[in-house]
Amino acid sequence: MMKRRFLNQWLLALAASLSMLAVLPAQAADEAPDALINRLTKEALDTIQADKAVQAGDVARIIELMDEKVMPHLNFQRMTASAVGPAWRQATPEQRKRLEAEFKTLLVRTYSGAMSQAKNLSFNVKPLRAASDDKEVLVRTVIIGRGDPVQLDYRLEKTPGVGAGWKIFNLNVLGVWLVETYRSQFAQEINAKGLDGLIGSLTERNKSNAAANAKPAKS
Amino acid sequence: MIFFCNQHRGMMVRSSVALLALFVLMLSGCATGPNANPRDPLEPFNRSMYRFNDTVDRAVIKPVATAYRDVLPSPVRTGVTNFFANLQDAWSFVNNALQLKGEAAGNSFFRFGVNTVLGLGGVLDIASEMRIERKTEDFGQTLGYWGVGSGPYLVLPLLGPSTVRDTVAIPVDAQGNLVNGIDDVPVRNSLTTLNLLNLRARLLEASDMLEQVALDPYTFTRDAFLQRRQNDVYDGNPPDEAEPAEPTDANTGK
Numbered sequence: 190m191m192k193r194r195f196l197n198q199w200l201l202a203l204a205a206s207l208s209m210l211a212v213l214p215a216q217a218a219d220e221a222p223d224a225l226i227n228r229l230t231k232e233a234l235d236t237i238q239a240d241k242a243v244q245a246g247d248v249a250r251i252i253e254l255m256d257e258k259v260m261p262h263l264n265f266q267r268m269t270a271s272a273v274g275p276a277w278r279q280a281t282p283e284q285r286k287r288l289e290a291e292f293k294t295l296l297v298r299t300y301s302g303a304m305s306q307a308k309n310l311s312f313n314v315k316p317l318r319a320a321s322d323d324k325e326v327l328v329r330t331v332i333i334g335r336g337d338p339v340q341l342d343y344r345l346e347k348t349p350g351v352g353a354g355w356k357i358f359n360l361n362v363l364g365v366w367l368v369e370t371y372r373s374q375f376a377q378e379i380n381a382k383g384l385d386g387l388i389g390s391l392t393e394r395n396k397s398n399a400a401a402n403a404k405p406a407k408s
Numbered sequence: 409m410i411f412f413c414n415q416h417r418g419m420m421v422r423s424s425v426a427l428l429a430l431f432v433l434m435l436s437g438c439a440t441g442p443n444a445n446p447r448d449p450l451e452p453f454n455r456s457m458y459r460f461n462d463t464v465d466r467a468v469i470k471p472v473a474t475a476y477r478d479v480l481p482s483p484v485r486t487g488v489t490n491f492f493a494n495l496q497d498a499w500s501f502v503n504n505a506l507q508l509k510g511e512a513a514g515n516s517f518f519r520f521g522v523n524t525v526l527g528l529g530g531v532l533d534i535a536s537e538m539r540i541e542r543k544t545e546d547f548g549q550t551l552g553y554w555g556v557g558s559g560p561y562l563v564l565p566l567l568g569p570s571t572v573r574d575t576v577a578i579p580v581d582a583q584g585n586l587v588n589g590i591d592d593v594p595v596r597n598s599l600t601t602l603n604l605l606n607l608r609a610r611l612l613e614a615s616d617m618l619e620q621v622a623l624d625p626y627t628f629t630r631d632a633f634l635q636r637r638q639n640d641v642y643d644g645n646p647p648d649e650a651e652p653a654e655p656t657d658a659n660t661g662k
Contacts, residue, residue, distance in 0.1 A: 299621040329644070337542055340644055364639025364646075365632045373445060373631055374623045390623055398620045 219354020222345045223317040226328045229262060230312050237307050244308065248402060251301035264346060264356040265293060271359070272371040273387070276379050284384055291391035296367075298398055310334040312341075323347070326355075340364060448561045448630060457563040458626050464566065465608075470615070473608035487531040488606045492587075494523045494530025496544060499584040503545035507553045512543040543643075547581045548574035552641035561630055569633040 220228070236258070237243050242250040269289045270277040280288065312332045319326040324347045332339040342361035348354060359368045378387040444451060477485070501516035519535035519542060527534040536542065551573055552558065559572030570578075582588055587603065590596040622628035638646045 295621065299617060337544075340639075364636045364644065366635060369635060370628060370631045371623075374627045377624060377627060394620075394623060401620065 219349060221317070222319070222326045222355045223314050223328050225262070225345075225353045225355055226330060226343055227314045229259070230314070230330060232258060234307070234310055234312065238309075246301070248298060248301050252297050255297050255301075260293075261352055262355075262357055264348075264358045265289060267346070267358045268292075268368055271368045273375050273379070273384075274372055276376075276384055280384055284388065287388050288384075288391070291388060291395060292371075294395045295391060295398070298395065298402065307334070445630075447634060450560050450562060454561060454563040454630075455626055457565060458629075461563065461566060461568055462625075465615075469608055470612070473605055473612060476605050477609040477612060485606060485609065488602060489610065490523070490527070490533045491530045492603045492606065493533070493542075494520060494527070495586045497523070497542065498586055499581070500543060500545045502584060503547060503550045504543060506550045507545065509543070509545075512541075512545070515540050515543060516545075546574075546577065547584065548577035548637075549641050551577055552637075558634070558637060558641075561634060569629055571634070571637065574637070 236254060240250070240254075243254065266285075266289055269285075269292050272292065273280070273288060277285070310332055311334075312330055315329040315331070317326065317328060326345050327342060328345060329340070329342045332341050340361070340363050343357050344359040344361075345355040345357050348356050359366055361367070375387055378390050382389070448454065480488075497516050497520045501513055501520060504513035504516050519540050520530075522535045522538065522540070523530045523533060526532075548571075556573050558574070562570045562572055562575055564570050564575060567578075587596060587599045590599070618625055618628065
């Protein structure tokens, strides 16, 4: 009897400490931005390396992984707002939601194709040059595989107590900032057809991309 | 993902390019669009040139490059890539030196030596195995390093995205291209064609991706190209201009 009670208590304590452990990362002191990028990159590369579905270019699986692993660390609303530009201020909450969703689909679907090719990569994070009280920092990394190294930089904003303490709001592939590359294109659409026109164009593009990707893959 | 390689610059073009630049500059007086982007005053001309290039690419170049990719096994294509990249390293040595970048110049020189001698004339990239970093530099970047601004964006026939500065640099890059030093004309032309074909084949996936990811492929290409060039001139550390300010170049929506 005694024994059983002890066991029960022990199991309870174990369960409690395990659940503590599960929430611990969220409560722990905020991670340094370069440490966060280091961890995320490592996780991403390990996942790609291990996951057969990702390597086969399974878009649904990649989107699932992105939602689970990457999106919590992005301030995607800020990215969308910045790409949309001044017109964002006039957008209704409904329009903002749709812009965010369609922009995300466009990016994830497209770049998921590149993920399947990312095998046998290594990376390094360059030393951070930032003051300890900086609200926004730039973290530079280099991805090394076959061929020339690939520059991959991130801009992060401080989000004390939220997530890992930092969120990515722009990224740079080979010297090209993602948000900036969409800004003129979005402005063109907005000037010609208004915000709803931009939403329509994004939706249309996502539909045709989905149709193209549904076709059997080319060899 | 490697969209905008610089290697399509040093080519057979030589003097025709100078004429072309002149022609384009004459055009610049009259051509300005309604929502002109300050960095792209020649947009109407550039757009028609972009359409022309796109048409030629779809009709001829892309199909040939696809066949090339499908016929030749990957190791052969890698050898071709390495061979021309090795020649590029020699020219990068000169440009790194012109930019007083001692270490990069030394690396380029050493890379060229190692790959030419040990790598069977550059077909094998031994230097990368030895972790000697490649720093590709062309004459447009050298001009940029010494303070020459990029000037307006310019889409060249067949060569694609460029700027006025980089266009002016093309004849110099062509001189620095070792392939152009070959006297035998058929050999020289074959090598140049092979280089371009191989380059286009390497970009097949990127160009397919462009069609999916861009709302307007012309604008996407332009904005990405200009950023990338600026980034290259500053070796990955361009002066901060984009963040976190309000989007300045975007026109106000209504």
